[in-house]
Amino acid sequence: MKVLGSFLFILLFSTFSFGQYDIQGKIKGLSKSEVYLAHYFGYNQQVIKDTVVANEDGEFRFKGTDQLPKGLYLISFLKSKFIDLVVEEPNFSFSLDTTNILQSISFQNSPENSAFYAFQKRMNELYTAINQPNLAPARKQSLIAEVQQFQKQWKSSNSHLFVSKLIESSFDPEIPVYNGSLKDKADTTKMQLFQYHYYKKHYFDGMDLTDERMVRTPFLQRKLERFFKDLVVQEPDSIAREADILLAKAKDTEVRRYIIYKIASTYENNPILGTDGAFVHIAEKYYIGEPTLWDTSTVRRMKERIAIIKPLLLGKQFPAMYxxxxxxxxxxxxxxxxxxxxxxxxxxxxxxxxxxxxxxxxxxxxxxxxxxxxxxxxxxxxxxxxxxxxxxxxxxxxxxxxxxxxxxxxxxxxxxxxxxxxxxxxxxxxxxxxxxxxxxxxxxxxxxxxxxxxxxxxxxxx
The missing domain is CATH 3.40.30.10 (Glutaredoxin)
Structure with missing residues (x-):
């Protein structure tokens, strides 16, 4: 559990909220222990919003009048245990047993979380069956088809819920069947290029870049990091071009700021030679060029940083050294x-x-x-x-x-x-x-x- 260290980020990413919250929980196996409520900020940072102590029966209540941003949260207890839950409705309750969290958890007054855990329970059942040893191939194919059918039906039934966006954002795009010839090595290369370009072009299709709640999930950061590490040539022009394409789709202010920040921070001091040129592009176009997105100290710092780095990019004449x-x-x-x-x-x-x-x-x-x-x-x-x-x-x-x-x-x-x-x-x-x-x-x-x-x-x- 980590508290986001930068006051700047807390100021930047703290809207889309409701005025008060009341979340009640009962955890069997918990007694007189601290319980934390935190929302995700990417996958490796969490912002603690409330802390309470459960009574001897494992009952606790998070209640406050402060704004609670909507998104994916976690409740942490017993040091190493936690559950994810969607905070969309301001008032709901839940109960669970620590001996079997997934099977025992239930929610009241929270359609989002009821749907979320129904999805997880059924997927867990199906994958447990698929992974059984000595499973007949025909039965395995039947179960895989059942997974696909269940996912399709679940998405259709819950398309109005935010949790549907969460699930969708965790999936990779499905690559269509290649219809070209496969007679020789050259044909195979063409097929691989087709698959790569399709996958890359549609990689963010399942991620709603117009919904600021995606900032408070692990999925946006994971997708960004994987995309720029594995799918983009690590060369400044390629990085800058792909960043521009992505940011053209990121209309929401908070999502836009998050993406800009993640790309810039990745390439400001990246060990891959020359990629700081991508940082200069991002900083000039999206920090200096869009000053209303940022506070004045951030824009000033970026101007100062560009003034240092830009004359030192690859291909530049070495500055005078006296x-x-x-x-x-x-x-x-x-x-x-x-x-x-x-x-x-x-x-x-x-x-x-x-x-x-x-x-x-x-x-x-x-x-x-x-x-x-x-x-x-x-x-x-x-x-x-x-x-x-x-x-x-x-x-x-x-x-x-x-x-x-x-x-x-x-x-x-x-x-x-x-x-x-x-x-x-x-x-x-x-x-x-x-x-x-x-x-x-x-x-x-x-x-x-x-x-x-x-x-x-x-x-x-x-």
């Missing part, structure tokens, strides 16, 4: 004569930097054979610590720089580089890879993967 070498001579990054330049931004006092530096030194011979240079940029401004680091790790073959500049008039030290905001250095070491024209071709590459990454670049350019 460094001087051990002889206080200015280092001109654009004039470094390497086919590739590994920019290693570090802090001499950083323990992780001390672990990674020897790994980079070990690549020295390989780098030399490929005309690859290392520009080591120290973010600290302690010359003594910097020079000690250079000596300790024997970095004399690298281009070593520090952001310390002597003002010729005052003879005082000046600092010109804001590493955090100029190069997005929120942890060290930070690695960029530049091509011969000093354009960014890689970033945040783990040192142990640099050789493989360079080989990938070389293969791609052949």
């Amino acid at each position: 460094l001087t070498d051990v002889n206080t001579k200015e280092i001109k990054v654009g004039e470094l004569p390497f086919k590739y330049t590994v920019v290693f931004i570090y802090d001499p006092d950083c323990s992780h930097c001390k672990q990674e530096t020897p790994k980079l030194v070990a690549l020295q011979e390989y780098f030399k054979s490929k005309n690859i240079g290392v520009l080591a940029a120290c973010i600290g401004r302690d010359k003594g610590a910097w020079k000690k680091f250079l000596t300790e790790f024997k970095l004399n073959s690298w281009v070593n720089g520090i952001d310390i500049h002597i003002n010729p008039t005052s003879n005082k030290e000046e600092y010109y580089t804001d590493f955090r905001n100029r190069f997005d250095v929120y942890s060290t070491p930070m690695v960029y890879v530049l091509d011969a024209q000093k354009k960014i071709v890689g970033k945040r590459i783990p040192v142990e993967n640099l050789k493989d990454f360079i080989q990938y670049l070389e293969t791609r350019r052949k």
Whole structure:
């Protein structure tokens, strides 16, 4: 059970409510224990709305005048046990026995939950029968047909209920039969492409993106994550295009905000190289471009974040980095004569930097054979610590720089580089890879993967 940590999200996703609620429960096997009422916010976060203590007979009551958002809730008890229930009607009651929750649970004054658990009970019975050992194939096919018939009838009978949307949103789209030829491997590939494109195009058909209650279920988050992870090419243009298609369907304000937030947060610092370009697209189009969806602090943060990330996208010219070498001579990054330049931004006092530096030194011979240079940029401004680091790790073959500049008039030290905001250095070491024209071709590459990454670049350019 988790309380949603961000006050911003509680403000953003807390409408579609009624004025008061009264939910009574009786749980056999529960005595004088705390019981929690919480609604889902995706599948891995829940927002606690009420807490009570059951009496010695397992009876308890959630009652309040505060707004209770509609959606899928859970009631948690005995630490590890919980039940899901739909909060659509403000007043209802239920009872259950902890020895067999599914078979014993019953509801009063709640058509939504009565239908919800009737569906679960029957599906459980059918799948228990299907999974029996040594089941005859004909009987298994008959039971599968019975499942399909039951689902069809249940949907028809309960189409007016929100729980019908819940059940529908948990299903995958059914792919129609492929009618093309299947004579050879090429035909099989065509069939697979047909199935993939149909599945992808219809993946969200069962999810009502106009109903804000879907935000308070586990299903929207699951579908979003699976869609963008498994069905979308992890390349910024593809991600941006699919996000635009999806958001064109998401008319409800809360659903729209949730989808925008989930996609943006997924790709802001995604480990897959280059996908931060999708974050920039989302942030510019749906945060900056739709400011009425957000509070001013969120829009301001996005503007600040874009200002940092956008100049550092793949293909961009590496921004000016003002460094001087051990002889206080200015280092001109654009004039470094390497086919590739590994920019290693570090802090001499950083323990992780001390672990990674020897790994980079070990690549020295390989780098030399490929005309690859290392520009080591120290973010600290302690010359003594910097020079000690250079000596300790024997970095004399690298281009070593520090952001310390002597003002010729005052003879005082000046600092010109804001590493955090100029190069997005929120942890060290930070690695960029530049091509011969000093354009960014890689970033945040783990040192142990640099050789493989360079080989990938070389293969791609052949």
